[in-house]
Amino acid sequence: MKRILTIIVVIQGLLGYGQVVDSLPSDTMLHRLADVTVVSRHIATRRVSGAVNGMVIGREELFRAACCNLGESFTTNPSVDVNYSDAATGAKQIRLLGLSGTYVQMLTENLPNFRGAAAPYALDYVPGPWMSSIQVSKGASSVRNGYESITGQIDVEYLKPDDDQGLTLNVFGSSMGRMEANADVNMHMGSRLSTEVLAHFQDDYGHHDVNHDGFMDQPDVRQWNLQNRWKWRGDRYLFHGGLSIIKENRDGGQKRHASPAAPHLYKTEVETDRYELYMKHAYILNAEHGTNIAVMGNASMHLADAAYGHKEYDVNEKNVYAQMLFETNLTERHNLSAGFSLNYDYLRQEARVQGVQGVQEARDKSRETTPGVYMQYTYNLDSRLTAMAGIRADHSSIYGTFVTPRFHVKIKPYETFSMRLSAGKGYRTPHALAENNNLMASGRALVIDDLKQESAWNYGISSSVYIPLFGKTLKLNAEYYYTHFSHQAVIDYDTDPSQIHITNLKGRSYSNTFQVDMSYPIVSGLEITAAWRWNNVKCTYGGKLMEKPLTSRYKGLVTASYKTPLGLWQFDATLQLNGGGRIPATLSTVATPKSFHAYEQLSAQVTRWFRHFSVYIGGENLTGFRQKQTVINAADPWSDAFDATMIWGPVQGTMVYAGVRVNIGRL
Amino acid sequence: MKKSVLLCAMLLIAAVSMGKSIKTLVVTVTPQMHCSGCENKIKGNLRFEKGIKKITTSIADQTVTVEYDAGKTTPEKIIKAFTKFGYEAKEASKCKTMKSAPCTKCKEK
Numbered sequence: 036m037k038r039i040l041t042i043i044v045v046i047q048g049l050l051g052y053g054q055v056v057d058s059l060p061s062d063t064m065l066h067r068l069a070d071v072t073v074v075s076r077h078i079a080t081r082r083v084s085g086a087v088n089g090m091v092i093g094r095e096e097l098f099r100a101a102c103c104n105l106g107e108s109f110t111t112n113p114s115v116d117v118n119y120s121d122a123a124t125g126a127k128q129i130r131l132l133g134l135s136g137t138y139v140q141m142l143t144e145n146l147p148n149f150r151g152a153a154a155p156y157a158l159d160y161v162p163g164p165w166m167s168s169i170q171v172s173k174g175a176s177s178v179r180n181g182y183e184s185i186t187g188q189i190d191v192e193y194l195k196p197d198d199d200q201g202l203t204l205n206v207f208g209s210s211m212g213r214m215e216a217n218a219d220v221n222m223h224m225g226s227r228l229s230t231e232v233l234a235h236f237q238d239d240y241g242h243h244d245v246n247h248d249g250f251m252d253q254p255d256v257r258q259w260n261l262q263n264r265w266k267w268r269g270d271r272y273l274f275h276g277g278l279s280i281i282k283e284n285r286d287g288g289q290k291r292h293a294s295p296a297a298p299h300l301y302k303t304e305v306e307t308d309r310y311e312l313y314m315k316h317a318y319i320l321n322a323e324h325g326t327n328i329a330v331m332g333n334a335s336m337h338l339a340d341a342a343y344g345h346k347e348y349d350v351n352e353k354n355v356y357a358q359m360l361f362e363t364n365l366t367e368r369h370n371l372s373a374g375f376s377l378n379y380d381y382l383r384q385e386a387r388v389q390g391v392q393g394v395q396e397a398r399d400k401s402r403e404t405t406p407g408v409y410m411q412y413t414y415n416l417d418s419r420l421t422a423m424a425g426i427r428a429d430h431s432s433i434y435g436t437f438v439t440p441r442f443h444v445k446i447k448p449y450e451t452f453s454m455r456l457s458a459g460k461g462y463r464t465p466h467a468l469a470e471n472n473n474l475m476a477s478g479r480a481l482v483i484d485d486l487k488q489e490s491a492w493n494y495g496i497s498s499s500v501y502i503p504l505f506g507k508t509l510k511l512n513a514e515y516y517y518t519h520f521s522h523q524a525v526i527d528y529d530t531d532p533s534q535i536h537i538t539n540l541k542g543r544s545y546s547n548t549f550q551v552d553m554s555y556p557i558v559s560g561l562e563i564t565a566a567w568r569w570n571n572v573k574c575t576y577g578g579k580l581m582e583k584p585l586t587s588r589y590k591g592l593v594t595a596s597y598k599t600p601l602g603l604w605q606f607d608a609t610l611q612l613n614g615g616g617r618i619p620a621t622l623s624t625v626a627t628p629k630s631f632h633a634y635e636q637l638s639a640q641v642t643r644w645f646r647h648f649s650v651y652i653g654g655e656n657l658t659g660f661r662q663k664q665t666v667i668n669a670a671d672p673w674s675d676a677f678d679a680t681m682i683w684g685p686v687q688g689t690m691v692y693a694g695v696r697v698n699i700g701r702l
Numbered sequence: 703m704k705k706s707v708l709l710c711a712m713l714l715i716a717a718v719s720m721g722k723s724i725k726t727l728v729v730t731v732t733p734q735m736h737c738s739g740c741e742n743k744i745k746g747n748l749r750f751e752k753g754i755k756k757i758t759t760s761i762a763d764q765t766v767t768v769e770y771d772a773g774k775t776t777p778e779k780i781i782k783a784f785t786k787f788g789y790e791a792k793e794a795s796k797c798k799t800m801k802s803a804p805c806t807k808c809k810e811k
Contacts, residue, residue: 600756601749646750 079596080112086413086423086443088455088497088514089172089188090114097166099596099607100640101653101692103207103215103237105191106158108169110638110655111609113552113566113592115171115189117158118585122665122686123287123303123343123476123679125254126155132173132186132516133546133570133586137463137470138491140176140184143191144275146313146333147181151382152352152469153309153337160281160309161191162235162260164205164217164696168192174495174516175441175459178409178425179360179372182439185461185491186518186546196221196231196266201701207694211253211687212241215694227268233279235260242290245661245688248669250679252686254287254303271322276314283307288344289672301672303476305341325364332357343475344672345389350469353381370413376429378405384468386475403464404432409439421445429462434488437462454498463489465524467537474526474535478622478668478677484538491520509555519545523574528584528619530577533675542575546583561597566590570614582617585683587633589614605642607653611635616683622676623668631683634660652693659689723772724755727780728765729791735761747787751780765794 079096083089092112100110106127109115116130129136141149141157149157170190180188200223207215214237221231237258245252264277288302313333320326337352360374380403388395407429414422423443430436441459467483474481497514523540530536552566568590572583582588591612598605615632640653662684668676735741741759744766748757753774758767768780777793784791 601754603749646747 086421086445087172087176088174089170092169094167097163100638102163104159104163105161108163111594119682119686121473121476121680122682124305124473125285126473127158132518132548133572134186138185140188142188145190147356151466152339152350154470155473162217165193165233166191167194174457175493178411178427178439178441182429182462185493194219196229196264199701202699204697209690209692211243211690213239229266231264233262248666249289250666250669251287251290254285256285258283271319273317279311281309301344303343308338311335327362329360341472346475347387348472348475349385351383355379368415372411375408382466405429419447451501457495460492465489467524474680476679478675479533479535482534482536486524487522487539489524490522491518493518507556511553513551515549517547525574527576532620532622543580544574547571564594566592584617584619586616587614588616603644608639610637621667621678634684648695648697650695654691656685656689661685661688724769725772727768727777728794730764730794731766732790734764751783
């Protein structure tokens, strides 16, 4: 029993350190253990202790792979999948619980971000070296952040202005012709005010066409990204604000040297300018009871001019979000949070298609204002039972009033076992063309119906068990989530192979996912994680309930990470096995497969840490597996059968990279 | 021939490893350690000093225990290294070094 308790204390103590000090006699060990730390490795990913099933991916975890941007930060994570959306634009999307990334609410520093037109390329807008952590919450999340989360939330925390003063530079280069430079510098002006500048430049110049289909495997992306942040820490007042600018050009498609015989080259070009402004004010009314009022908000403008062959799309999107929150601990066991929010979306879009019959043009302007109120109550019985119930009511100027209930409970009868249950509803306004404009890189006609507001219920159950094994702790997690849509904007490839039809759901649409994962420190410094997830995602297309296309039926993952005792060397390897799935029918006269098979991906990295810098070298997709036919009918990109959106696997082969992080001034 | 080479290599490894003299130094630091951030700052910087083998920190005892290779560094050099990242270190008293079983005098105090 003492042995079990010892292990529990280790787990519960400071999250980073788990080694027992051998020199201490066993009778004093238990009392001292929570206070004693040994140079060992930090736990890079940790579970959130509250009622919501969440995990925090720390900076140490992000350093285990290249993590050039948010999209590449989930390589070692079993829960989140990142897939290419098409083979022309380099757009990627997250999948959580087997469903598209649009159903995951993206937040930066607890504020909703990267909605609508920003969605297709959003994963490239957050440079990896800027992030201090990522919180991934699964299932119905808190109602505090709005009604949009359906499968979960991903919240990115940037480096903070009030972190230790200094400058960090990061330079990265890869065999695929990518060069990146990142910098973060912060300064304290007195004890209360601090500021920070985050800068990023990226240039992809590879022009690689490994499968020799005449199309570049990856677009050439040139991105400038700059952010300035300020923080004021008073005794009772806190301010945090900043602004950011992103400028990006991504050019893909056919290149003259790759397609010398083509009379007219098929090109894709997306020029993006994005501006963001955010601020948070918090007033501490009663520190003893944790009573505070916070006013926060952000505003963004997203301008994009896109051309996919003879199809053009221009968008001007503006968003303003404001929120006021009040929180207090009524007693030690009762916490109350209440507030109201206002969301405003403006979207102006123009689409042009140059066909045989001339130019067809469509323009659209839409505005949606959604004020809302929420209340959330949390009961905490000595961390043995945590129950959180929240409800919010919002009124959309387009869809009217709607109510969002969400409920979470966590039971922890023993220190070594916990279980969570959740149920909740989520809603979303679909901006079909803005969110999927990369689907224009296809010869299929893009047909969009008048869409209803999307809504879905999500139910989940998860459990964690800590088992003492050979003096160390085996951590086991299992979880099951079920999501079913009441209304959904369905992307239908199946009913008519000459179209991509975005239409309202007529029938059933659901997702079942079951995941088990375990981690165990085999020897000191070596941590092994293994996970397996089954996805069963189905939707009704043209009256038939079918498997969601281009979605793997399962995913297996094994990661190994070894750090030498003083942490000067770090070795990481990750092996993924992605299950097969369904491919929709196409118009191509060349026989195209109806399904894809399972495939593996291996990545590895070695890092050497020095006092003021670290050097890393690694490789991705080391087994070299890639989808053979990424562009259907690449020989005739102006035909109806052309399609660059049928992507289910890696579009690039093996990539080797190296980088250096230099730290100046920080101790 | 192969056997001789192998034997020589083993003898060399044994000589190198036996030649290492691992010693322990326990110090107290100013300013005091208050949280894991303080501990990480000490461990994160001290680990790059030559000859350091293992670092253990204890907030309860306010000590940093350093195992080092006496052939590569000295207690003076280790104590001086703390100044590089804003700390002052002093060798702990005997009582502090016997943290797991305090002596009778310390108990009486």
